[in-house]
Amino acid sequence: MTVKPPADKVSIPERALVPLWLLAELTYACPLQCPYCSNPLELPRSRSSELTTEQWLDVMQQARKLGAVQLGFSGGEPLVRPDVELLVQEGSKMGFYCNLITSALGLTTERITAFKNAGLNHLQISFQGSDQETNARFGGSDSFVHKLAMTKEVIRQGIPLGLNFVLHRHNIHQVADFLALADSLGAEFVELANTQYYAWAMHNREQLLPSRQQLQDAEAATNKFRDTSGSRMKVFFVAPDYYDDRPKKCSNGWGTTFITVTPDGDVLPCQSARIIPGLEFPNIHTQTLRDIWLDSKLFQRFRGTAWMQEPCASCPEKHIDLGGCRCQAFMLTGDAASTDPVCSLSPLHHVVTEITDAANAQTAPLPSAQSSTPARPLLFRNTGNSRKLSAKKETSTS
Amino acid sequence: MSSTLDFARDTFKINPRYRLQWEDAQQCHVLLYPEGLVKLSGTAAEILGRCQQPTRAAELIAALQREYPAADTLADDVMEFLTHARQQEWIKRTED
Ligand code: SF4
Ligand code: SF4
Numbered sequence: 001m002t003v004k005p006p007a008d009k010v011s012i013p014e015r016a017l018v019p020l021w022l023l024a025e026l027t028y029a030c031p032l033q034c035p036y037c038s039n040p041l042e043l044p045r046s047r048s049s050e051l052t053t054e055q056w057l058d059v060m061q062q063a064r065k066l067g068a069v070q071l072g073f074s075g076g077e078p079l080v081r082p083d084v085e086l087l088v089q090e091g092s093k094m095g096f097y098c099n100l101i102t103s104a105l106g107l108t109t110e111r112i113t114a115f116k117n118a119g120l121n122h123l124q125i126s127f128q129g130s131d132q133e134t135n136a137r138f139g140g141s142d143s144f145v146h147k148l149a150m151t152k153e154v155i156r157q158g159i160p161l162g163l164n165f166v167l168h169r170h171n172i173h174q175v176a177d178f179l180a181l182a183d184s185l186g187a188e189f190v191e192l193a194n195t196q197y198y199a200w201a202m203h204n205r206e207q208l209l210p211s212r213q214q215l216q217d218a219e220a221a222t223n224k225f226r227d228t229s230g231s232r233m234k235v236f237f238v239a240p241d242y243y244d245d246r247p248k249k250c251s252n253g254w255g256t257t258f259i260t261v262t263p264d265g266d267v268l269p270c271q272s273a274r275i276i277p278g279l280e281f282p283n284i285h286t287q288t289l290r291d292i293w294l295d296s297k298l299f300q301r302f303r304g305t306a307w308m309q310e311p312c313a314s315c316p317e318k319h320i321d322l323g324g325c326r327c328q329a330f331m332l333t334g335d336a337a338s339t340d341p342v343c344s345l346s347p348l349h350h351v352v353t354e355i356t357d358a359a360n361a362q363t364a365p366l367p368s369a370q371s372s373t374p375a376r377p378l379l380f381r382n383t384g385n386s387r388k389l390s391a392k393k394e395t396s397t398s
Numbered sequence: 399m400s401s402t403l404d405f406a407r408d409t410f411k412i413n414p415r416y417r418l419q420w421e422d423a424q425q426c427h428v429l430l431y432p433e434g435l436v437k438l439s440g441t442a443a444e445i446l447g448r449c450q451q452p453t454r455a456a457e458l459i460a461a462l463q464r465e466y467p468a469a470d471t472l473a474d475d476v477m478e479f480l481t482h483a484r485q486q487e488w489i490k491r492t493e494d
Contacts, residue, residue: 006428020434020435066423067421067422067423067424069419069421069428069430069435070430070434070435095419097417097430097431097435098431099432121415121417121430121432122415122432124432160414160415160432161433189432244464272413290455
């Protein structure tokens with residue numbers, strides 16, 4: 001799932017250290033296989049380590065006591081768990097604003113009614129393409145017709161809905177079609193979210209990153225829709241930060257706003273933090289959420305600005321972007337405490353421009369020629385591929 | 399646009415995407431929506447609290463004026479806030 005809300009949509013708490021968001025990754029199981037999935041490359045082999053209903057309720061209660069108000073249920077596909085309705089109901093009673101982030105697989109008219117009755121505040125359905133073929137190709141499952149039906153049903157039953165269209169090189173030309181589709185379904189909110197390059201997306205980046213021209217065309221199509229369609233639908237366009245010259249303030253600042261709890265109870269300041277070496281990841285089985293939030297080394301590691309190196313440490317903009325994303329800094333420079341190389345002031349900024357230059361040099365697949373064979377095929381997110389990857393990693397490190 | 403809320407005529411209430419509640423940890427009312435939250439001043443919360451049920455601008459002002467008879471710029475202040483709330487889509491026409 002791609003659930004990193006862009007930082008600019010989150011208002012900053014004046015009083016520090018209230019984790020406003022709890023993101024509950026209920027499971028890594030998912031019937032889809034999106035090649036840009038933000039779940040870890042090493043997927044668990046079984047679901048036996050997933051937190052139980054009671055354990056989730058306890059985590060939610062603890063987060064609420066710390067002041068969390070937003071609760072997101074994601075995964076994997078959260079609907080794989082039969083207890084989501086109950087968790088939403090209890091979350092609502094605790095005073096959370098409950099969001100469900102789903103691919104719509106596993107959704108039925110009955111479950112929508114149950115969510116409505118449970119007090120679900122917002123439901124987000126993700127699309128992998130604007131037509132049946134693209135959607136099936138990138139989700140690895142033929143779910144398009146079902147998604148359309150469920151979108152209509154959610155609107156009919158009156159649960160506030162957002163549609164999320166994940167963009168990459170092979171579907172970004174469909175923006176206009178997708179907006180027309182969403183509008184015809186009666187959606188009020190659409191997020192055109194460019195793939196963010198973490199986890200599976202990072203592995204497949206060469207095949208997924210669009211060219212600057214593709215990106216500009218997609219933004220132009222979005223603006224044209226806003227200006228000419230007469231539609232009341234709100235459209236957010238989230239660009240991939242590789243084309244910016246300043247990085248994103250990741251997670252609204254490490255350890256300031258978000259708590260992610262993984263299916264097995266690890267507590268993280270951001271969804272992908274476990275890729276950073278040398279950190280210890282606290283778990284809900286052994287510590288309270290309060291201790292983890294306030295005192296764990298993990299949450300303190302990149303909180304504020306004291307950890308910064310140059311050029312960030314003496315940069316006048318350091319409070320604006322907090323040096324960017326720690327996971328991205330690690331993935332692209334090998335040092336999680338370095339300046340996010342998206343920043344043009346980073347001495348390693350060329351790492352990013354080399355990547356975008358390569359993307360610009362690749363010829364974008366035309367809508368009719370999507371089967372152009374990239375040098376390395378897309379690796380779809382599934383447990384088989386996950387196992388192959390870890391086998392490779394073991395042989396290369398031993 | 400035909401859908402624009404007209405304060406002279408329309409009834410309106412809080413947009414169902416938003417939820418108003420008191421937050422102990424923040425010591426203020428907040429308005430929650432899918433992407434985050436807005437902290438509200440006491441006055442803003444008082445006005446929005448009265449939009450939980452469908453209401454009209456004139457009714458709302460009258461009710462608040464009864465409660466705060468000494469506030470002489472109340473009508474203007476409320477209209478200013480409602481205009482902001484309409485622009486932010488915190489409130490919606492009830493026919494919508
Ligand atoms: S495979 Fe796709 S639908 Fe499933 S969790 Fe990953 S991104 Fe979401
Ligand atoms: S040098 Fe660091 S703090 Fe300054 S703009 Fe770049 S990333 Fe931000």
